[in-house]
Amino acid sequence: MSTTEWTRRTFFKNAAAAGIAAAAGPALLQASRAAADTQGAGTFEKIALTNVRVFDGRGLTDPRTVVIDNGRIGFSPLGAKTIDAKGATLLPGLIDAHVHLEDVGTLEQLTGYGVTTALDMACWPPSLVNSLRHRTGLTDIRSAGIPAAAPGSVESRLPGFPQSELVTGPDQAQRFVTARVAEGSDYIKLIVDIPGLDQATLDALAAAAHAYGKLVMAHATSSAAVDEALLAGADMIHHVPLDTALTTATAARYLSGKRVSVPTLTMMEGFAALGIPGLSYAAARDSVGILHQAGVRILAGTDSNHKQGIPVQPAFGTSLHHELELLVQAGLGTVEALRAATILPAQSFGLPDRGVISTGYRADLVLVDGDPTADIRATRNIQRIWAGGIEYSPAA
Numbered sequence: 001m002s003t004t005e006w007t008r009r010t011f012f013k014n015a016a017a018a019g020i021a022a023a024a025g026p027a028l029l030q031a032s033r034a035a036a037d038t039q040g041a042g043t044f045e046k047i048a049l050t051n052v053r054v055f056d057g058r059g060l061t062d063p064r065t066v067v068i069d070n071g072r073i074g075f076s077p078l079g080a081k082t083i084d085a086k087g088a089t090l091l092p093g094l095i096d097a098h099v100h101l102e103d104v105g106t107l108e109q110l111t112g113y114g115v116t117t118a119l120d121m122a123c124w125p126p127s128l129v130n131s132l133r134h135r136t137g138l139t140d141i142r143s144a145g146i147p148a149a150a151p152g153s154v155e156s157r158l159p160g161f162p163q164s165e166l167v168t169g170p171d172q173a174q175r176f177v178t179a180r181v182a183e184g185s186d187y188i189k190l191i192v193d194i195p196g197l198d199q200a201t202l203d204a205l206a207a208a209a210h211a212y213g214k215l216v217m218a219h220a221t222s223s224a225a226v227d228e229a230l231l232a233g234a235d236m237i238h239h240v241p242l243d244t245a246l247t248t249a250t251a252a253r254y255l256s257g258k259r260v261s262v263p264t265l266t267m268m269e270g271f272a273a274l275g276i277p278g279l280s281y282a283a284a285r286d287s288v289g290i291l292h293q294a295g296v297r298i299l300a301g302t303d304s305n306h307k308q309g310i311p312v313q314p315a316f317g318t319s320l321h322h323e324l325e326l327l328v329q330a331g332l333g334t335v336e337a338l339r340a341a342t343i344l345p346a347q348s349f350g351l352p353d354r355g356v357i358s359t360g361y362r363a364d365l366v367l368v369d370g371d372p373t374a375d376i377r378a379t380r381n382i383q384r385i386w387a388g389g390i391e392y393s394p395a396a
């Protein structure tokens with residue numbers, strides 16, 4: 001056996017044993033609890049936020065006035081209550097491109113850290129996902145719902161995973177995708193490793209998803225899995241390899257196929273810290289640097305989860321601020337990191353009403369002290385938050 005093959009086998013075995021977070025599936029009990037909870041308590045109030053420097057996707061503007069009116073960025077301050085921001089920085093509400101929702105408490109945590117949009121990458125049952133949608137005044141979500149996973153995968157052993165939805169071959173692809181679309185999945189998630197679906201099955205699932213106009217998300221935490229995901233035509237590849245850094249040739253394949261990377265460095269850092277042989281955070285960090293240098297689009301995602309059986313559980317909301325810091329350490333500029341959590345995920349996920357602060361857009365806003373384009377850690381200094389135009393108290 002070659003060294004590479006040994007590393008690959010050891011990686012899969014160890015990753016499977018440790019249970020890399022491919023998903024977080026909540027219990028039915030939590031679903032009913034979430035449904036019983038009240039929605040965000042705030043109300044729409046017309047606000048004129050004066051003397052505020054706005055992050056416009058390139059840098060900070062001179063101080064200006066931003067109007068919040070009936071859930072949107074308004075035009076006229078007439079009749080608004082004035083709040084003097086005293087030169088603080090206004091960011092578009094942050095977007096976490098990889099979470100696993102659990103209950104309404106996870107939404108509240110996200111909102112309290114300025115994460116006003118969360119893109120869930122596997123959550124079940126569908127009734128729970130639906131109970132978390134459209135919660136006025138809280139984080140707005142999209143979800144993959146049930147992911148495509150192989151029998152024997154880590155995913156399949158997570159509590160409550162619907163065994164009837166496991167995918168055993170390419171002939172099941174159409175049925176699987178049709179069922180997810182009927183349930184309301186916003187995109188289709190494929191588990192490529194730990195161990196995962198074979199190439200023919202991945203290809204068939206991706207083709208079926210694309211035929212429905214759905215984006216394809218791939219979970220891939222090794223170099224071999226990334227190759228399979230690229231071959232299958234996945235639109236976004238989540239995680240970066242922990243075994244060896246991506247090569248420039250692989251980065252060029254991302255770029256030519258317009259594939260997007262969601263590295264989840266927070267999760268990769270946590271996994272590498274477990275001390276599993278063959279896994280290194282340096283491989284993950286270097287992969288981000290190589291992808292970034294090649295010009296590949298990178299989105300901020302954390303893999304936040306509360307899943308029993310998953311040894312690394314990044315905290316909802318606060319971990320996105322850590323992810324921004326890790327992305328900067330991996331080579332992104334501060335403006336690029338901020339874009340990775342605002343305009344870029346909005347574009348990549350087809351959410352045209354958010355990601356920038358402009359008239360008519362959702363009033364998803366985070367007011368912070370200091371200048372995060374000078375020091376990315378300033379995103380943590382949250383003064384005020386609006387989710388869909390409703391103010392929410394920052395977490396302590």
Ligand SMILES: [Zn+2]
Nearest residue numbers: 021022023303
């Ligand atoms: Zn995940």
